[in-house]
Amino acid sequence: MSSMVNEKALYEMLEGDQELLEDMLGSFNEEKDQYLKQMQEGVATSNAELIRTSAHTLKGALQAFCCDEAAETAKTIEHQGSENNLDQIEPLVDRFVQEVNQAHAELTALCERGFSS
Secondary structure (H helix, E strand, O other): OOOOOOHHHHHHHHOOOHHHHHHHHHHHHHHHHHHHHHHHHHHHHOOHHHHHHHHHHHHHHHHHOOOHHHHHHHHHHHHHHHOOOOOOHHHHHHHHHHHHHHHHHHHHHHHHHOOOO
16 A cells, blocks of 8 residues: 655645644544544444545545545545445445554654654
8 A cells, every 4th residue: 555645745734843743643643533433333324424424524634634545535435425325335434444544654653753854
């Protein structure tokens, strides 16, 4: 799997502000597991609205971290939820969980080592 975080774009967007990155990641840490759990509960109960709202929230966070691939997956999940098209949602959500976890690991590593300029 390729890198989830576009580090160059994130650096430019945050103007190299390491403290802001750490603050953003702290907020993301507090919320990501909750929304991933809600999304998985939505899949288990065929609750399209729960899937859609969870994907929408995570999409915004991922866009803020310049995680374009994972944000695009969230957009697809959000769209399928809004269309109540849940036939193929489970493998897509499983892939998305992996993408979010990889993005989180990359962002955590970036916070630990700092931006390379």
